[in-house]
Amino acid sequence: MVIPYANEPFTNFTLPENKKAMEDALNLVAKQKGEQYPLVIGGEKITTEARIVSINPSNTQEIVGSVAKADTNLAEKAVQAALKAFSTWQYVDPAERSRYLFKATALLRRRKFEFSAWLVEEAGKTWPEADADTAEAIDFMEYYGRQMLQYQKGMAVTPLPGEQNECHYIPLGVGVVIPPWNFPLAILTGMMAAAIVAGNTVIMKPASTTPVIAAKLMALLEEAGLPKGVVNYLPGSGGVIGDYLVSHPKVRFINFTGSKEVGLRINKLAAEVAPGQKWIKRVIAEMGGKDAIVVDKEADIDEAVSGIFASAFGFQGQKCSACSRAIVVKDVYNAVVAKLAAKARAVQVGKANDPSVFMGPVIDETAYNKILEYLEIGRAEGKIAAGGGKAGEGGYFIQPTVIAEVAPGARVAQEEIFGPVVAVIKADDFDQALAIANDTEYGLTGSVYSLNRENLEKARREFFVGNLYFNRKCTGALVGVHPFGGFNMSGTDSKAGGADYLLLFMQAKAVSEKL
Numbered sequence: 001m002v003i004p005y006a007n008e009p010f011t012n013f014t015l016p017e018n019k020k021a022m023e024d025a026l027n028l029v030a031k032q033k034g035e036q037y038p039l040v041i042g043g044e045k046i047t048t049e050a051r052i053v054s055i056n057p058s059n060t061q062e063i064v065g066s067v068a069k070a071d072t073n074l075a076e077k078a079v080q081a082a083l084k085a086f087s088t089w090q091y092v093d094p095a096e097r098s099r100y101l102f103k104a105t106a107l108l109r110r111r112k113f114e115f116s117a118w119l120v121e122e123a124g125k126t127w128p129e130a131d132a133d134t135a136e137a138i139d140f141m142e143y144y145g146r147q148m149l150q151y152q153k154g155m156a157v158t159p160l161p162g163e164q165n166e167c168h169y170i171p172l173g174v175g176v177v178i179p180p181w182n183f184p185l186a187i188l189t190g191m192m193a194a195a196i197v198a199g200n201t202v203i204m205k206p207a208s209t210t211p212v213i214a215a216k217l218m219a220l221l222e223e224a225g226l227p228k229g230v231v232n233y234l235p236g237s238g239g240v241i242g243d244y245l246v247s248h249p250k251v252r253f254i255n256f257t258g259s260k261e262v263g264l265r266i267n268k269l270a271a272e273v274a275p276g277q278k279w280i281k282r283v284i285a286e287m288g289g290k291d292a293i294v295v296d297k298e299a300d301i302d303e304a305v306s307g308i309f310a311s312a313f314g315f316q317g318q319k320c321s322a323c324s325r326a327i328v329v330k331d332v333y334n335a336v337v338a339k340l341a342a343k344a345r346a347v348q349v350g351k352a353n354d355p356s357v358f359m360g361p362v363i364d365e366t367a368y369n370k371i372l373e374y375l376e377i378g379r380a381e382g383k384i385a386a387g388g389g390k391a392g393e394g395g396y397f398i399q400p401t402v403i404a405e406v407a408p409g410a411r412v413a414q415e416e417i418f419g420p421v422v423a424v425i426k427a428d429d430f431d432q433a434l435a436i437a438n439d440t441e442y443g444l445t446g447s448v449y450s451l452n453r454e455n456l457e458k459a460r461r462e463f464f465v466g467n468l469y470f471n472r473k474c475t476g477a478l479v480g481v482h483p484f485g486g487f488n489m490s491g492t493d494s495k496a497g498g499a500d501y502l503l504l505f506m507q508a509k510a511v512s513e514k515l
């Protein structure tokens with residue numbers, strides 16, 4: 001008997017005991033900084049001469065840790081280990097598989113502050129953002145564990161006299177899990193947990209900027225007693241081992257979350273049938289966004305500004321769900337720009353481990369330079385109303401930036417910047433605002449601030465995004481509550497954290513016996 005599912009509560013850091021627990025966790029992490037982590041293949045720990053070094057984006061002089069780096073030989077070894085583990089794991093009772101997740105969740109809950117502290121130091125997440133990432137990882141394991149108990153019952157079929165019929169779910173095989181760095185615990189955990197609880201075995205290739213938190217997750221799974229080879233931890237270059245694994249004839253599915261460019265490449269590679277391959281590979285690809293918040297002339301302007309601010313600048317705008325376009329009806333445009341710019345100018349940017357900071361660094365030098373380039377593009381395409389440059393030395397700090405007077409087709413209004421930058425676009429009326437919102441190749445999240453029921457209903461029908469919100473921010477989907485995934489170039493709309501998600505990792509077998 002499992003207790004009903006409920007979302008993990010967020011931590012209130014204004015309570016002295018929680019603040020102290022987080023400070024203790026950061027101290028613990030500080031003592032472990034610089035440590036080395038091996039690959040884990042079929043339970044065997046393997047070190048390599050080649051390394052991936054993880055740098056603290058708040059302090060680029062500091063090494064968070066270094067991990068072994070797999071080549072294609074080790075990738076092959078990982079496929080073989082996962083195949084071997086699959087031969088038994090596929091027949092383990094689904095309820096038993098769920099229990100491994102419940103145990104791992106219990107362990108993670110006990111060490112919640114510690115995992116959040118690693119996210120602060122390795123990903124540059126502020127305390128609340130790190131806490132939300134850890135809470136979501138907990139939710140994914142709890143939720144998918146319970147979902148598997150439902151799917152275990154099979155699909156309902158129509159009774160036929162003289163036959164005994166059933167339709168039950170079986171796993172697919174060996175999968176490759178390729179996560180992004182921006183939710184390096186939650187998304188990785190969710191993608192891995194769904195696949196294994198459904199009876200598959202996986203190779204987990206973490207993002208190269210956040211491999212240490214993934215090593216911590218691997219250790220947690222081992223502590224939970226997960227059989228060897230069910231999950232294999234394989235950091236390495238995306239271009240080298242990523243391509244090798246995606247093209248491998250024995251790989252049955254790829255569970256990817258990341259950029260449009262890499263997602264499309266994986267989709268194309270996976271579609272080619274390799275010699276010895278006897279299935280069509282399944283690709284789950286969740287990709288980028290260019291998400292919009294529409295503000296109607298009949299709206300609570302202060303609420304709208306708060307929603308845009310939180311969605312555009314939370315975790316430095318590095319969320320696929322981030323608001324990178326605010327589309328405002330002309331009657332309230334100037335008021336929204338002025339209030340948003342004032343709020344952005346008041347933001348404190350600094351080291352993520354400082355609890356007084358609202359915005360930490362962006363992830364790495366490549367992101368830093370790319371965002372700074374977009375700020376220059378934005379300067380030419382619109383009017384910088386706040387921010388527009390670097391925000392300090394020693395780490396990858398960028399000011400929260402508001403670009404006003406941007407045309408809907410401008411590059412900063414069309415391309416995913418993945419940083420703390422929002423383009424504010426003026427619309428003549430609500431219908432035009434909605435048309436501008438839909439005029440993008442992406443379709444992930446969107447939000448509408450309006451007090452006009454007719455306009456809300458129009459948006460409900462016509463705003464073409466996978467996750468639509470009214471009168472609230474467009475980030476922060478909760479597992480079980482807001483199944484997550486987008487349309488068009490935002491991906492395959494897999495609806496992570498939704499009741500259908502596990503079906504992506506299973507196939508249904510109908511069995512009929514004549515009585």
Ligand SMILES: NC(=O)c1ccc[n+]([C@@H]2O[C@H](COP(=O)([O-])OP(=O)(O)OC[C@H]3O[C@@H](n4cnc5c(N)ncnc54)[C@H](O)[C@@H]3O)[C@@H](O)[C@H]2O)c1
Pocket residue numbers: 178179180181182183187205206207208237238239240241242243246257258259260261262263265266286287288289319320321416418444485486490491
């Ligand atoms: N839709 C969603 O649910 C969602 C969630 C989070 C992030 N994202 C998107 O992710 C992007 C940011 O993440 P990122 O910078 O890590 O993305 P990315 O595409 O650069 O990398 C994602 C992963 O792919 C790997 N990779 C790179 N080349 C590969 C290859 N040739 N074969 C296989 N794997 C390869 C990387 O090592 C990494 O683990 C943004 O576009 C963001 O919108 C989407």
Ligand SMILES: N[C@@H](CCC=O)C(=O)O
Pocket residue numbers: 182183318319320321474475476477478484
């Ligand atoms: N699920 C997260 C976004 C994940 C992508 O970065 C949200 O809803 O904000």
